[in-house]
Amino acid sequence: MDTGLHPGVHDSARRLGKGADNPVGRRPLSNRAIVLWAAGVCSLVLSTLAGVATAVPRKGSPYQKLALLTRVMSYVEQSYVEDVDSDELIYGAVKGLVETLDPHSAFLRPEQYREMKNDTAGQFSGIGIEVDVRDGMLTVLSVMDGTPAARAGVVAGDQIVRIDDQPTRGMTDYVARMRGKRGSAVQLLLQRRGQRDSRLLVIQRDLIKVRSVESFLLEASYGVIKVKQFTETVDRDVEAAIAALEKESGGKLLGLVLDLRNNPGGLLDQAVRIADMFIDSGLIVRTEGRNGRILDEERAHHRGTRDDISIICLVNGGSASAAEIVAGALQDHGRALVMGTQTFGKGSVQTIIELEDGSALKLTIARYFTPSGRSIQEKGISPDVVVEQVKLSELKPQNSEEPVQKERDLHGHLKNKQRDQIARRPSGPPVGYAVIAQHSTGGEDYQLRTAYDYLKAWSILSARLLPRRSTPTPAHVAGGGPATSPTGTEESVGRKSSSRELLEQRPADAAAAAAVRGSVGAPIGLSPQAVTGTGSAPTRGLASGLSGLIDEGR
Structure with a gap:
């Protein structure tokens, strides 16, 4: 995607990497210094073989192998059939070294590092479109308002046939090709559905600000905030989105x-700030380095907490890393009902170490743990309510057992005399369904519709059944009780009251809660069990928080 975001750089992460790996603040060796040092090691080894008594690296030292590297480089430079770039050889060697560690550690060339910094800063130089390959063709998914692409007339659904005379079929670097220096031009050959002739556009690149947060109101008091990635300004963007939704709702937001x-x-610090908006106290996340050493803990603060809004957190297999930190914290504190499917399962933290030639080392330095002590690595976050994404247009209502005729269809039926005296409740689907269709690919989003249904049902049930002095969120009903510390004692994880306390106060409310879990959200004619299931994630020992840089998980 032209807005394709990548893991970014965070100042605290940079300091963390320097402090952990280079506590005295020495500058890292340059590539040339490494080669010269390796050559020195090689000469020492050769001298020893010749019988000269001199110091060599201790037996078993990994640096002895650098002699092998210099010998291979020497063979390549002297005997390879074509001229080679020594810098490229070094970059390739370092890249291969780092890739032996884990999928998220990486060596970033200078141009890759610059691109990553632009992404996490929330801006880049490009034309302002989101693209993806659909049916084998590079297709425009959306066009950002006020961008060069919008001014040039590009619309969602356009297929990009060529970029600067290069065919896009099979192309993998289309994002890099559409980006470039501000003021430079890129040529796009577009094919629009329903039109026979293609169009050639010459678009001048400009500075594009990435929309990491989108929001819209479903109906009065119920809104949606979508966070696409945790960039540098996400916390301010989410606060602004909440304020805008409240203003549009007349000052009150009941469900989100x-x-x-x-x-x-x-960025990890942004994930912590988002979780802190809705959690009033307790641990948010903890990071542990090598041998289980605690690197950092992040805790919630009461000031500014929005604990008056019921929250459903939607996740799926594409929710990774920092997104899993937020979902895990909200779930462990009972602050939100987590709904959707199992998340990606990236539970590691990366830091960025900037090198003197403009390149950088992205290195995994820690694992993170949720407030209850869970490691998400490999496992992911298990939603409280499992809701698969299905296409409603492919489902058929199963109402064959219902009578064809209703009372109003019977001959001579009694008339409802209140028809003109008492206003009836609006019939038909909730108004939010139409709004969801407008903001969804293909005009439907079953997971979002289900989340909307749960919020509405919870509002109705809490108003009718639950004590007015205690207004728990849906998560309190679906989630578990207090977390248990490693010593076996119960500890509060920031929740106002546990579901156990709530259900013991009023047995009738337990039935209402069960009704929420088991019957809300399925479309007409579908058994809720066929599409949704419940399964709360286990709460284990109470752990503590974290800090560093979280990179993209996929």
């Missing part, structure tokens, strides 16, 4: 869907 689906992660 926090949509973290397909969010690949981003």
Whole structure:
């Protein structure tokens, strides 16, 4: 995608990497210094073989192998059939070294590092479109308002046939090709559905600000905030989105869907700030380095907490890293009902170490743990309510057992005399369904509709059944009780009251809660069990928080 975001750089992460790996603040060796040092090692080894008594690296030292590297480089430079670039050889060697560690550690060339910094800063130089390959063709998914692409007339659905005379079929670097220096031009050959002739556009690149947060109101008092990635300004963007939704709702927001689906992660400090908005106290996340050493803990603060809004957090298999930190914290504190499908399962933290030639080392330095002590690595976050994404247009209502005729169809039936005296409740689907269709690919989003249904049902049930002095969120009903510390004692994880306390106060409310879990959200004619299931994630020992850089998980 032209807005394709990548893991970014965070100042605290940079300091963390320097402090942990280079506590005295020495500058890292340059590539040339490494080669010269390796050559020195090689000469020492050769001298020893010749019988000269001199110092060599201790037996078994990994640096002895650098002699092998210099010998291979020497053979390549002297005997390879074509001229070679020594810098490229060094970059390739370092890249291969780092890739032996884990999928998220990486060596970034200078141009890759610059691109990553632009992404996490929330801006880049490009034309302002989101693209993906659909049916084998590079297709425009959306066009950002006020961008060069919008001014040139590009619309969603356009197929990009060529970029600067290069065919896009099979192309993998289309994002890099559409980006470039501000003021430079890129040529796009577009094919629009329903039109026979293609169009050639010459678009001048400009500075594009990435929209990491989108929001819209479903109906009065119920809104959606979608966080696409945790960039540098996400916390301010989410606060602004909440304020805008409240203003549009007349000052009150009862329910919020926090949509973290397909969010690949981003900056850790931003994930912590988002969780802190809705959690009033307790641990948010903890990071542990090598041998279980605690590197950092992040805790919630009471000031500014929005604990008056019921929240459903939507996740799926594309929710990774920083998105899993937010979902895990909200779930462990009972602050939100987590809905959707199992998340990606990236539970590691990366830091960025900037090198003197403009390149950088992205290195995995820690694992993170949720407030209850869970490691998400490999496992992911298990939603409280499992809701698969299905296409409603492919489903058929199963109402064959219902009578064809209703009372109003019977001959001579009694008339409802209140028809003109008492206003009836509006019939038909909730108004939010139409709004969801407008903001969804293909005009439907079953997971978001289900989240909306749950929020509405919870509002109705809490108003009718639950004590007015205690207004728990849906998560309190669906989630578990207090977390248990490693010593076996119960500890509060920031929740106002546990579901156990609530259900013991009023047995009738337990039945109402069960009704919420088991019957809300399925379309007409579908058994709720066929599409949704419940399964709360286990709460284990109470752990503590974290800090560093979270990169994209996919």
